Amino acid sequence: MELLSIGLRHFKRFKRFEASFSKGLNIIKGPNEAGKSTLQQAILLGLFDRPTGKQSERRYQSWGSERRFSIDLTYRLPEGKEVRIRKDYESGECEVLSPEGRDGTRSGLEKAIQAALGTTSEKLFVSTACIRQDAMSAIEGGRAEIGRELQRIVMGSDVAVDEVIMRLSQNAAELERGWKTTAPKNPGPVARIQSEIKEITDRLGRIRPEVDGREQAKEELLGERQRLAKLEADLAPIRELLDIHTRRVELKQALDRCLQEEKELEARLEKIGQAEGAMKKVETELCGFTGFDRHDPSQQGALDRVYGALQVRTAEAADRRALMQELSRRAELHAKPSRSQIRIALGSMALGMALGIGCLLLARHFQPEIDSAFYSALIVLGGILGLGGLASPLIFFLWRFRRDRALRTMLGEAHQRYQEGLQAKEQAEGSLAKALEPFQCHTWEEYQQAWGRFQQLDRERREAEAALGALLYAGESRHDLSQKRERLSRARRDCQEQLAEMAAIPDLSPMQFQKLVGERGRLEGEMASCQAQILRLEAKSEGNGHTLEDVLALQERQAALNRRLEHALERYEVISLTLKGLTQARDLTLRNAQQALIPRLNAYLARLTNGQYMQALVDEGLQIGLLHASKEGGPITMEEVSSGTQDQVYLAARLALCELIFEGRHPPLLMDDPFVKFDPQRREAALRLCQELAADWQILLFTCHDGYDPYADQIVVLE
C-alpha cells in the first residue's frame, strides 16, 4: 500500500495539518517538538483506531480546542485503487470511501485495513513495520536484548513466552506433586485432596458397615418384634383356654374347700354352742356359791387346820369319855372279887401249902440220900412255899384294895379331863362355825359338800372353757367365725357363679389339655428365644458408635472435596492444555521464524555493515550471534560488538521480520530515525538500502537531520 496523504484537525499540536506522501522514501523532518511522533500516532490511529466517544480520546485533542479531532487518511492499494479513511472523533463517525462506495461499519474499516496492510493488528504492525528509536536505544543501553526482542516481535507478545511456559510448567508440577510425581513429604493440592478423600473413604468404609449393621439390626429387631407379637397373638387364645381350664379347676377346688370349710365351721360352731351352753349352765350354778370364788389355798389350809383342831378335840373328848367309861366299867366290875379271883387265891394257897409239904416230905424222905445243904434248901423251899401258900389270900386282898383305890383316882381324873375335852371341842366347833360363815355353811360336812360341788363345777367350767378355747383358734371370736362363715359362703357363691359363667365354655379333655400345654410350651420357648434375640438386637442397635449423621457428614465432606478435586483436576487440565498449546505455538513460531529469518537477516546485515558481518547465527530461541566477513576467528556475541553494530543487526532483523511476516504484502514502514548511532558509512549504506527497499515499500523516515534529504523521494517538513 502507499500512503498518499493525511489530514488532521485538532490533533494535539496540529490544529489543521495536511501532508502528502509519495511512493518510495519519504523523509519527514523537523526539529524536536515539531510533531514527528504525533504524526506517527496520527497515522496509527488513522489506520487502526475507531471513534468510541470515550473520554480517553480527549488526550489527542488540541490544547484549548473544544472540538475533538479528526483524521483523514488516503492511501492507494497495489492494484491502484485509492481509499480514503475519514474518522471524526467529534461526531464519532468513521467511514471508508472507496470506488465501491462508502462504508461506515466496523467490518468495513477492518476489511479496508486488512486489504491495505495484510493485518488489522496494530500490535503486529507496530512491532514489525514501525522501527522506533526508543527500541534501538533499549538495545544499545542493554535494557533489551536483540534475541529476546526479536522473539517478542515474532511471538507478538510483550511477555516472554518461555517465562509463561515455565510458570505453567511450575504450576502443573505443583499440581502433579504427590499425584503424578512422588513427593511424600510435600504433596501438591491434588494429592492432598486425594489423600483427604481417601481418608474419608476409608473412614466411611469403616463406619458404614457399623452404621449399616446397626440399621440392619433395627430392621431385624422390627422383624423379631413382629414375630414376637405374632407369637403372643398365637399364644393368647391358648393361654386363655388353659387359663380358663386352670381357673375352672381352681374354682372347683376352691368350691370344694369352701364347702368343706363351711361344714367344718358349722360343726365347730355347733360345738362352740354346746360348750358355751355348758359353760353358761356351770356359771349359773356357780353363781349360787358364795365365797368360793375368792377361796384360795391359804384359806383352805386355815380351814383345814380349824377343822383338824376340831377333830382332835372331838377325838380327845371321845377318848376321854371312853376312858372315863372304861374306868367306870372297870370300877363297877372290880367292885367285888370274881369267882375266878377267889379260886385263884384259894388255889394259890392250896398249891403253896401242898408244895411246901411236899418239899418237906421229900426232904425227909430223901434225907439220907441227899446232902444236907440240899436237904436244908428243900426244907427252906418247902417252908417258903408253905408260907407262901398260906400268905396268898392275904396278898390277894391287899392287891384288891390298892387296885380299887387307884381306879377311883383314875376315874376322877378321867372325868375331869373329859370335861376339859368337851370344853375344847366346843371351842373348836365355834372356830369352825366362824370359819365356815363366809361360805354360808354351818357344818364342816356342809362346807365339804359345797366346796366339793364348787370345785366340780369350777372344773367343769374350765373344761368347757378349754373346749371352747380348742374350738376358737388364736384371737378368734364367734363373731369372727360368723364373718368367716359369711366369707366362705360368698366365696362359695362366687365360685359357683363363675363356674356357672364358664359352663358355656366347654371343658378341655385331658388330651386336649396336654396338647395345649405342649403348644403353649413350644410357643413360650419360641417367645423366649425371640425375646433373647430382641435383647441382642437392641443392644446392637443402640450402641454408642457412629451414627447415620456421621456417615452423612462424611459423604458431604467427601462431596465437597470431590468438587474441589474436580476443580483442581480441571485446572490441571486447563494448565496442561494451555502449556501444550503454548509450547506448540512457541516451537512452531520460533522454528518458522528462524528458518525464514536467517537468509533475509544475513542479506540485510551484510548491506548495513558494508560486508563486515556476513552471517548471523540465529538459534531456535532467535538468539543472534555474528560471524565476521573475514571468517577469522569464531563467532562473536552481540555483547562483543559496538552499540552501532547492535543497532544495525536489530534493523536488519526488523527488516527481515517485515518481509517474513507480511509475506509479499508491503505496508508502509515507519522509521523513527533508526540511524542516529550509525557511522557515516553505515548510515549511507542504510539509506541506500532504504532507497532500494523503497522500490517495494513506502518508507516514512522521521528525522531531525537534513542529511537524509538526498536519498528522499519526498520530503515533508514539519514546522
Add this chain to the structure above:
Amino acid sequence: MMIKLLHTSDLQLDAPFVFLGEGGARHRAQLRETLAEIIRLAKDDDYQVLLIAGDLFNSNRPLQSTIDFVLSMLASVAVPVCILPGNHDCYDASSVYRKASFPSNVTVFADTLSHRIFPELDLTIYGKAILSKDVSEMPMQGLLRKEGTRWHVAMAHGNLLLGSVENIARPIRPEEIASCGMDYLALGDWHSYRDCSQRKVRACYCGAPEPMAFDQIGAGYVAGVELQEQGVDVQPIRVGRIMAERLDIDVSGLNTAQILECVLERSGPEKMLEVALAGVLPAGNQIDVEEFEDLARPHFYALRVSDRSLPSMDLQAADFPPEHVMGRFIDIMQRAINEAKDERRKLLAKQALQLGVAMLQGKDSL
C-alpha cells in the same frame, strides 16, 4: 361447614446434601426447624387436618433422634395427621413407619389403598402408599371416591405426566386426576408449588418446604386448603426459611469485583443462590470459581457458582495474527475447541485458551 387442611410433602428429613458440602448438617437441622414451623402453623391457624403427601423421611433409615423429633412434633399437634409413605420412605418391609410407634392422632396410609373417615369433619381422606422403590408404581390407580361423607380428599405421591413425556417414574395422568372424584388431591414428589387441577378436581403439589437443591426455586411452601361449599380454595403459604434463587450474570465487560458486586446484591443469610456466569470475558479476566465462592459464600446460606463464560473470540484474528505465537496459540486452541469430543472438553479448551492469552498478555492468571 368449612374444612381447613394443611398440605405438605417432601421434607426428606435426614437427606444427605452433598451439594452443600459441609453445610449439609445445617440444612438437615433447618428441615427439622421447618417441620416445627409447619406444626406451629397448623396449631396457630386452626387447621383441622395435616396432610403429609409422601417423603417425610429421606429414607427408611433415619436417625432415631429424627424419628423421636417427628413423633414429638406430630404428638404436639392436636389435629389429625395423615401421612402417605412416598418413594423415599416407601412402605416396604423395612419401612420407618413400621419401626416407629406413631401417636394416636396420626394415620399412616400403610396399605396399597386405604381411607380414613373423620365423621366429626364429614371428611374421608384417601391415600395410596408407595410400597417400593419400583418406579412403575401407579400412585393414582384405583383411587376412587367412596360415598359416605360430604368431603373427599386424597393424597398421592408421583409425577404428573405433562405433554408427551413418557417413561416417568410413578406417573400420574391428568385424566386420573380429573376422574378421581375428589374435592382435593394433595400431591407430593415435586419440590416446587404447582397447581395441577383438572376439571372440577383441585389438585396441587405443595412442593418441598425447603429447597433440596440449588435449582428448587419454587420450594419453601405448604398448601393451605379450604374446603367450602362454594369451592375449594388453595393458597401457597411460605414456611421455608431458605430461598433458592438463580442468578444469571452476563459477565461480558465486567471484572471480578463487578461480578462479585452483582452477586452480593442478592446476598442474605437465608439465600441459597446459584450463580451462572455466561457471556464473554476478556482474556485474563477469567474467574477462579472456588476462590470466588469462598469470597462470597459467607454472605449466603449456600452458594454455587458455575462458570460458562467464554474468552472473547475477537482475539483470534484481529489482534493476534497467526504468525505470532499468540495467533498460533489461539489457532491451536481453536482447533482443540472444535475437535473436543464433549462439552466439558470444549469448555476446558476454551478456558485453556483464556488462560494462555491472559498469560501472554502479561496477566497473572495462575
